[in-house]
Amino acid sequence: MNPFKRLLLSSCVFITMNVVAVEGMWLPEQMPSLKKDLQAHGLELAPEQLSSLDKFPMNAIVSLGGCTASFVSPNGLIVTNHHCIYGDLQYNSTPEENLIEKGFLAKSMAEERPAAPGRRVWVTESVTNISQVMKSGLDKLSGRALLDELERRTKSQIAQCEDEFHRCRVFEFYGGAEYYLLRQLELKDLRIVYAPAEAIGKFGGDIDNWMWPRHTGDFAFYRAYIGKDGKPATYNKENVPYKPKGFLPLSKQGIAPGDFVMVAGYPGRTYRHKISTEVAYRFEKYYPRTQKVLADLARIIETIGAQKREAAIKYASRLAGLNNYAKNFQGMMEGYARSHMLENRRKQETQLQQWLNTTPEMKPYRTALEDLKAALAQQHALQETDAWSSWLLGTGMLSTARNLYKWSLNQVKPDDQRELGFQVRDRERWEGYLRSLERRFDIDVESANFRYFLEKLFASENQEIRNIVKIVTGNAKNVDEAVDYFKRIHGDSVLSDPETRLALLDKKPDFFEKSSDPLLSLAVRLYPILKAREDRFKEINGKVKKARARFMEAKLAYFEAQGRPMYDDANSSLRITYGNVQGYPALGQQKPRDGVACDNNGCRYTPFTTATGIVAKDTGKKPFNVPPVERQLIEKRDFGAYEAKFLDDLPVNFLSDVDTTGGNSGSPTMNGKGELVGLLFDGTYDTLNADWEYTDNTRSIHVDVRYMLWVMEKIDHADNLLKELVIH
Structure with missing residues (x-):
């Protein structure tokens, strides 16, 4: 039976169990099965509405590739986290005009600035189960043969799905027990509209990162554009704003402790299975x-x-x-x-194995766990051997040269025989990377990185690593000489010129093989060594994949037999999580302050921080340098319509027990009506291992929409955007 059908059938068993219901990153199609629990928590929309990607609010959710965002106006305005737009602010900055520090506001569409080359926004249009097509006849394959066949089928599905304006991806669920095809509209013209100053958008910096209490205005805005013909197009001044099928209104009323919240987004990776x-x-x-x-x-x-x-x-x-x-x-x-994570995992495996051993129909799966352990032992051994040299080969433009040569080797093949990531569909992405490279490259930094890794490897006794070191150092006698060589070959290489880099995408392998360019020649000499390494990894990874799929099939059957639902680990596909606004017990010694309440029973992190807490943290120096205008407004208690009566203050950040991870950054936090009440931007330090094991104290941190609107109105005077937004 389809595992997702099993989940739907078994959902009635857990819907009254609050802890289990809050835990989980659920597929949109699973929402109807969670109806009673969603409504008990406070959802006002029909759960069926959340499973429809073409309806509000799901048609407003978009991916930025590593971050999530959402449309918030009919004119393509997109809201996400400040740290998600950070790279584009950096790309547009110079020593004379540092947009990271001072922030940026376009008072009109004409003033909006293009994001970095290659920046895209993806609008999900459909998700289709293709498990039968992907899995049929794979039982007899293993190792490299299994990986190659899965890659062939993946490329075939993508080729049938894509056109000039859509991008498709094949997602693996439950370790290969299920496969889904994602189809997304790709918007190629993304522009920076507004980002507050760093002293607001990154207030607290790395010191406060992952910490509670938090007081960070982690929000910013893009706008998506398309061609005048209504089709996605790369940047052109004549392009027009994209008209999304849906967008989220903002709730000026916000939320209070105990209120229902849900987050929709593209969580990256978790490891709970x-x-x-x-x-x-x-x-x-x-x-x-x-x-x-x-x-x-x-x-x-x-x-x-x-x-x-x-x-x-x-x-x-x-x-x-x-x-x-x-x-x-x-x-x-x-x-x-x-x-007790390791102990808990071992107990779970013992219970699963006991069930497999005593359930006759599960006899074929009784060795699944041990088979997976054996394959993983080989994989981990390879990873240990190759870790440092892989880092070394990522310094400077070594990886750029290697990828350009690999690109040329793939371009002489028919497109369906090229490796994933090196097909015609990938050219625009490579062009964007090559165009922006010098904006993120400094030879002194890269040389220092090269020295750092080389010092770990220079005296290695591993023959393969010694061969790599000889090639990348020019047979240098010592590390200092090697670093000088590294600097020299970068200075002498054509890769320092952006137009030449782009032109190399059209060169055949023999151009690289005959080239006297030091970096291109180095890439050619490294290729046989790294290809052999890649082949070893693929053989082992294929064994791991086959073993994991069998193990996960056994685990799904075990959960089904117990009447328990099982959500899959995050894998960058669209998910929904829900819960309530609430704090949690504080760890260690704490003092009462904004976001922390203490009594005779100890201290507890309260669910909200306030503007008063911003002033309390002000040191006048980064990263706690409150802008003078913000401090003055707070001291005057000029909070306008954004003050929360239950706080008698302006809310800044809040906690909830929604289940999120990296990739959820920028995800809209919505109330029961689907209105935006904040943006997810972080987790809490003392529960960071929730990627591996969710606990009752797992919390996510959100920036409150009332603080966002207050900053826009009172500090940056983003009146044009406030008029554009739909605010309830």
Whole structure:
């Protein structure tokens, strides 16, 4: 039976269980099965309405690729997080005009600025189950053969689905037990409309990132444009605003503690169905190593950026990302140390195995768990061997040169035989990347990164790694000599010129193979080594995929036998989560302050922070530098129509128990009527390992729509946008 049909049939078992109901990132089509629980929590819309992608409010939800956003006007106005627009602000900034610091407001459409090349917005139009087509006849395949056949079928489905204006993706659910085809309209002309100053949009910076209490105005606006003929088109001054099929009105009344909220978006990745060996590997090896690397790379950028303002601007977006993930990984490791996650996962596996062993019809699945563990052991061993050299090969323009050569090798093949990511459909994306490269490149930063990784590898005894090091260092005798070589080949390469980079997309493999350009020649020499590595990974990954699909089929059957629903891990597909506005018990020693209440029983994080709390954090220095005009307004208590009576203050951020993760950034937070009451922008530090294990204290952080509107009206005077928005 279709696993999703099983979920629908079994949903009646859990709808009275509040904790289970709040947990979960649900597909829109599952909403009708959750009807009683949704209505009990406070949904006023018909749940069936949420499963219709062409109806309000789902027809307003869009993907930015890594972030979520939503239409909020009939003229293509889009709202998302400030940190989601950060890279486009950086792209449009110079030392003389730093849009990141001062913010940006277009008083008219003519003043709106193009986003970075390659920036897109995707409007989901349909999601179709293609499991039978994707899975038929795969039982006898494994390893590389399985991956190759799945890729062939994926490309075939995409080719049949796409046209000039639509992009399609095949999504794997439940480890390969189900497959769905997503069709999206691709809008190619996206422009920056408004972003508050960094002192509002990123108030608290990396110190407050993932933390509660929070006081960040993490919001910004784009506008989508199309050609005069009504079809998607790249940037042109003559383009006109896109007219979405639906948009979200804003609720000036906002929400209060205990109120129902729901979030629709494109959550990236969660790992709640990963098995115990994966938990142990990630938290005991991968996260500790990677967290240190991310933190070290951030320090390199900060050190060089302090001396080179141009480099600081070029790497502002990357630095924010490095700090974000470094803190995220640190929080997950600390949460793991406090938890019983590994023990819980092992108990769950023991219970599943006992059921498989005692259920006659499940006999074919009794080795599924052990088979998966065996395949993962091989995969983890390869990852450990190759980690540092993979990072090394990502520095400077080494990866650019390698990808251009790989592109040429694919272009001599028929399009349906090219690798995913290197087909005709991908050319615009590569062009956008190549055009914007110099805006995000500084040789001093990249050389320092190269040195950092090379020092870990220069004396490696692994023959493959030694061969890689010899090629990328020009057989240098020591690290200093190698870094000099790295700088020299970048200075001598044609890749430093944007037009030449673009022209290389049309070159055949023999051009690269005959080239004397140092970076292109290096890419050719590296290719056989990296191709052999890729082949090894594909063989092992194919084994893991086959084993995981069988394990997940067994797990689905186990949940069905217990009458329990099972949502899949996040995979960047459209999901809905819902819950209520509420705080949670505070960890560690706390003092009463905005967002924290204490009594004889301890302290608790309250669900709202206020404008008064902004002033309390003001130090006059980044990242707690409150703009003078904002401080004056708060001290005068000039909150206008946006004051919340239950707070006697202006709400800034709030907490809810909706189930979200990375990729949900910018997701609209809606009330029971589908009105926008805020934007999801973060999680809480002490529950960051919710990606692996949801708990009763898992919370998401949202920016309150009342604070957004107040900033727009009182501080930035975005009167043109306030008139355009529909505000209830």
